Amino acid sequence: MQDTDSYLKIDLPPIASERMHRLPPYLFGKINARKLELRQQGVDVIDLGMGNPNDPTPDSIVKKLQEAATDKRNQRYSVSAGVRNLRCELARFYDRHFQVGLNADTEVIATIGSKEGFSHLCLATLGPGDVVLTPTPSFPIHIYAAVIAGANVIGVSQNEGEAQLLKNIAHTCENLFPRPKILMLNYPNNPTTMCVGTGFFKEVVALARKYGFYIIHDFAYGLTTFDQYRAPSILEVPGAKDLAVETMTLSKGYNMAGWRTGFVAGNADMIRVLASIKGYYDYGIFQAIQIASVIALREGDAFLNEQAKIYQDRRDFLCDGLNRIGWAVEKPMATMFVWARIPEKYSEEGSIAVSLKALEKAHVAISPGRGFGEDGEGFVRIALVENEQRLRQAVQQLKREFPQ
Numbered sequence: 001m002q003d004t005d006s007y008l009k010i011d012l013p014p015i016a017s018e019r020m021h022r023l024p025p026y027l028f029g030k031i032n033a034r035k036l037e038l039r040q041q042g043v044d045v046i047d048l049g050m051g052n053p054n055d056p057t058p059d060s061i062v063k064k065l066q067e068a069a070t071d072k073r074n075q076r077y078s079v080s081a082g083v084r085n086l087r088c089e090l091a092r093f094y095d096r097h098f099q100v101g102l103n104a105d106t107e108v109i110a111t112i113g114s115k116e117g118f119s120h121l122c123l124a125t126l127g128p129g130d131v132v133l134t135p136t137p138s139f140p141i142h143i144y145a146a147v148i149a150g151a152n153v154i155g156v157s158q159n160e161g162e163a164q165l166l167k168n169i170a171h172t173c174e175n176l177f178p179r180p181k182i183l184m185l186n187y188p189n190n191p192t193t194m195c196v197g198t199g200f201f202k203e204v205v206a207l208a209r210k211y212g213f214y215i216i217h218d219f220a221y222g223l224t225t226f227d228q229y230r231a232p233s234i235l236e237v238p239g240a241k242d243l244a245v246e247t248m249t250l251s252k253g254y255n256m257a258g259w260r261t262g263f264v265a266g267n268a269d270m271i272r273v274l275a276s277i278k279g280y281y282d283y284g285i286f287q288a289i290q291i292a293s294v295i296a297l298r299e300g301d302a303f304l305n306e307q308a309k310i311y312q313d314r315r316d317f318l319c320d321g322l323n324r325i326g327w328a329v330e331k332p333m334a335t336m337f338v339w340a341r342i343p344e345k346y347s348e349e350g351s352i353a354v355s356l357k358a359l360e361k362a363h364v365a366i367s368p369g370r371g372f373g374e375d376g377e378g379f380v381r382i383a384l385v386e387n388e389q390r391l392r393q394a395v396q397q398l399k400r401e402f403p404q
C-alpha cells in the first residue's frame with residue numbers, strides 16, 4: 001500500500017507553468033490511477049469514487065444523436081455559444097421548472113459541460129488581485145477555476161449550516177479588502193449534499209447587493225432531488241439576474257456525462273464575457289449533440305424523475321446498510337452522493353488513509369473528504385453509481401475491513 005503523503009506531494013515536470021504550482025496534486029486522479037492498477041491486476045473494485053452516472057442515456061436521445069450525426073450539415077464547426085434552438089429550449093425548461101424567464105439570446109449560453117462554462121467564466125471575470133469566496137468543503141473546480149484565473153480564494157465554512165454560512169459570508173465581506181468580487185455557490189452541494197431553500201438565496205442575493213459581489217451558482221444536482229424536496233434555482237429570486245448566473249448540466253439527471261453538454265444562464269454581462277472568451281477557445285459542442293440535447297430538455301422530464309428515484313432507492317439502501325455496520329450517516333435530500341462521517345474508531349487515521357484502505361483491502365473506491373479541502377476531513381464521499389446488489393457487496397466488504 002502506498003503511503004498517504006505520496007498522495008499529497010506535488011510532482012511536476014520543469015515545463016509546468018507557474019500557475020500549475022498553485023494547484024495541489026489532483027488527489028482523486030491519483031486514487032483513480034491506483035484503482036485502475038488494481039483492476040488491471042484482476043481485482044473486482046466496486047467503484048463508488050466519482051459522480052459518474054452508471055446508467056444509460058435514454059434511447060430517444062441516443063437515436064436523435066445517431067440521426068443528426070449522419071447529416072453533413074452537423075459535421076461542420078458549430079457556434080461557440082450553442083445553437084439558438086438549444087438555448088431557447090433551456091429557456092423553456094427554466095420557465096417550466098422554476099418559473100424563471102430567460103432571454104435565450106442574451107441570458108443563456110451552451111457550454112462543453114458545466115465545468116467548462118464555470119472555468120472559462122472565471123477566466124473571463126477574474127484576475128490577479130481579485131478575491132473569490134467559496135464555501136468549504138468544496139468541489140475542487142469551485143476553488144481552482146478561480147486560482148487558475150489568478151484570483152485569491154477565501155474559504156467560508158458551510159459545515160455549520162445555512163444560517164451560519166450567511167453570517168460567515170457577511171463577516172468575511174466586512175473584514176476583507178478588497179471585497180470579494182464573486183461568491184461561488186453549489187446547492188444541492190457536492191460533496192456535503194447540503195441543500196438550501198429559496199430563503200437562503202434571497203438572503204445571499206441581498207448580501208451580494210450590499211457588498212457588491214457577483215454570484216456563480218452551480219446547479220448540477222438541481223433536478224436530482226428526493227422525497228418531497230424541490231431544489232430552488234437562485235434565479236427564482238427577484239432581481240437575481242442583476243448579479244448572478246447559474247450553471248446547469250445534462251450530465252447527471254439525464255445520464256449524459258460523456259456528452260459534455262451544459263449551460264450558464266442568468267446575468268447578461270457575465271454571459272457576454274463568457275461568450276467572448278469562448279469565441280477564442282472553442283467552436284461549440286458537436287452540433288449533433290446539441291440537437292439531441294434539445295430532445296433531452298424538451299421530452300426528458302419524466303426520465304429526470306425516474307432517474308432521481310433510482311438514486312433515492314440506492315440512497316436508502318446504502319444509508320441503511322452503513323448505519324447497520326456502525327457508520328452513522330444521514331440520508332441526503334438530493335445529489336448522487338452520501339457524505340459519510342468516518343466512524344470514531346477510524347477517524348484518527350484520516351480520510352485519505354481510510355479511503356486507501358477501503359480501496360486496497362475492501363476493494364471499494366470512495367473519495368476522501370480531505371480531497372475537498374481541510375474542512376472535509378473526517379468524512380468520505382460515496383457515490384450512488386452502482387446497483388443495489390453491488391452496494392450490498394460494498395457494505396459487506398467495508399464491514400469486514402472496518403469492524404466495530
Ligand SMILES: Cc1ncc(COP(=O)(O)O)c(C=O)c1O
Nearest residue numbers: 051113114115190220249251262
Ligand atoms: C457540483 C458539480 N458541478 C459540476 C460538475 C461537472 O459537470 P459537467 O459534466 O457538466 O461538467 C460536477 C460533476 O461531478 C459536479 O459534481
